[in-house]
Amino acid sequence: MSTSKRILITGATGMLGSTLVKQWQPTNKVYCTSTSAALPFMQHHMEFDIKSSNYNALIEWSQPEVIVHCAALTNGNYCQENPSEALEINGLTLKKLTQSAGKxxxxxxxxxxxxxxxxxxxxxxxxxxxxxxxxxKSKELGEFFLTQHSENYTIIRTTIVGLNSKNGKTGFTEWIVDSAQKKIPIQLFGDVLFNPISCKQLGVEILNILDSDLFKNEIVHLSGSEVVSKFEFGIRLLEKLNINFDSVSKGSILTFNQRAKRSTDQSLDCSYYQKTTQRSLPSLDQCVDSLITEYNE
Ligand SMILES: NC(=O)c1ccc[n+]([C@@H]2O[C@H](COP(=O)([O-])OP(=O)(O)OC[C@H]3O[C@@H](n4cnc5c(N)ncnc54)[C@H](OP(=O)(O)O)[C@@H]3O)[C@@H](O)[C@H]2O)c1
Structure with missing residues (x-):
């Protein structure tokens, strides 16, 4: 049983942040922040731009024991075209957050x-x-500032899949399901590998880290236990949702005209996490089942 905590979640309107809010709010004091307005289920929310020069107002309002920092510019192409903004929001933020939050x-x-x-x-x-x-690069810069300025941190590297709570916002999972339902032809890369974990499953593991006090001032890789291609993930998801996938074909990243270079191998070795915590991380089936539970909610 997890003990109640006072947690500030940045990027609370995003895919991961909003999932954590829904999951943690019933048993914790959760404070949410984002530049956009609160979502209906949020009990405490403050609009705040993390580009601000100081974070005192945010910290005084939320008085957090823990900050889970999810806010970021996550669109790779946008970051590529706006490097200063990406480095500022995804990187420099960590210096300001650490200095305001206190030891x-x-x-x-x-x-x-x-x-x-x-x-x-x-x-x-x-x-x-x-x-x-x-x-x-911008996320690496964030890691650098945190390790330089904080003595009370954990860096979690992950590859998440999930559902968005914000009206009109769609991500990878929604795109696959919506396209297949509408029979719109899409290609999913057969040559891009990852080991996905659902946002909900990551939420459970983060609470476990906080309760066990493990990985203090460390970097830890925390994702699913099974490496699959994006194509395999999509097909398993649609199969389990009982949605016809005739309109989905296997594509190659080599033929994809991209602005920001994307990695073909996003797999993370999570054995350190599993060994230290003695916990098993989710398989592909478990990850997909978790997404389906979320769909049905
Ligand atoms: N999605 C993935 O595949 C993936 C994989 C690995 C790691 N991650 C990491 O996981 C974290 C969460 O990702 P996600 O997919 O949930 O992101 P997301 O859906 O794009 O959400 C980003 C959040 O950041 C907030 N934000 C952006 N700029 C801000 C600013 N200047 N001031 C305040 N808030 C700002 C957004 O708020 P607004 O609504 O106000 O814009 C939104 O709540 C990120 O740190 C990302 O790097 C993501």
């Missing part, structure tokens, strides 16, 4: 596989980051 406050920073280059399979915590694009 007692634990900061959980949600980072990404994108800090590694495409040629690394099953990246370990000990592997050197070498991002291929501005988004990855």
């Amino acid at each position: 007692q406050c634990r900061i959980i920073y949600i980072s990404t596989d994108a800090v590694f280059s495409a040629d690394l399979n099953m990246a370990k915590e000990s592997d050197l980051p070498n991002p291929d694009n501005v988004y990855g």
Whole structure:
């Protein structure tokens, strides 16, 4: 049983942030922040732009024991075209957040596989980051500032899948389901690998980290236990949802005209997490089942 905590979630209107709010709010004091307005289910919300020069108002309002920092610019192409903004929001923010939060406050920073280059399979915590694009560089900068300025942090690198709560916002999962339902032909990459974990499942593991007090001032890789292609993920999702997938075909990232270079191998080795916590991370089926439960809610 998890003990109640006072938690500030940044990026609370985003895919991960909103899932954590819904999951944690019943048993914790959850304070939400984003630049956009509160979503209907949020009990405490403050509009706040993390580009602000100081965070005192946000910290005084929420007085957090823990900050789970989900806010970021996550659109790779946008980051590539706006590098200063990406480095500021995804990177410099961590310096300001740490300085305002004070030493007692634990900061959980949600980072990404994108800090590694495409040629690394099953990246370990000990592997050197070498991002291929501005988004990855900006997240690596965030990691750097946190390690330099905080003595009470955990950096979680992950590859999440989930559902959006904000009206009109769609991500990877919704795109696959909506396209298949409407029989719109789409291609899913057969040559891009990842080990997905659902946002809900990540939420359970983050609470476990907070309760067990493990991974203090450490980086930890936390994702699913099974490496699959984006195509395999999409087909399994549609099969389990009983949606016809005739309109979905296997594509290749090599033929994809992209502005920001994307990694073909997003897999993360999560054995350190599993060994330290003695917990098993979700398989592909468990990940997809978790998404389906969310759909049905
Ligand atoms: N999605 C993935 O595949 C993935 C994979 C690995 C790691 N991650 C990491 O996981 C975290 C959450 O990702 P996500 O997919 O949930 O992101 P998302 O859906 O794009 O949400 C981003 C959130 O950041 C907020 N935000 C952006 N700029 C802001 C600013 N200047 N001031 C305040 N808030 C701002 C947005 O608020 P508004 O609504 O107000 O714009 C939104 O709530 C990110 O740190 C991301 O790097 C994501």
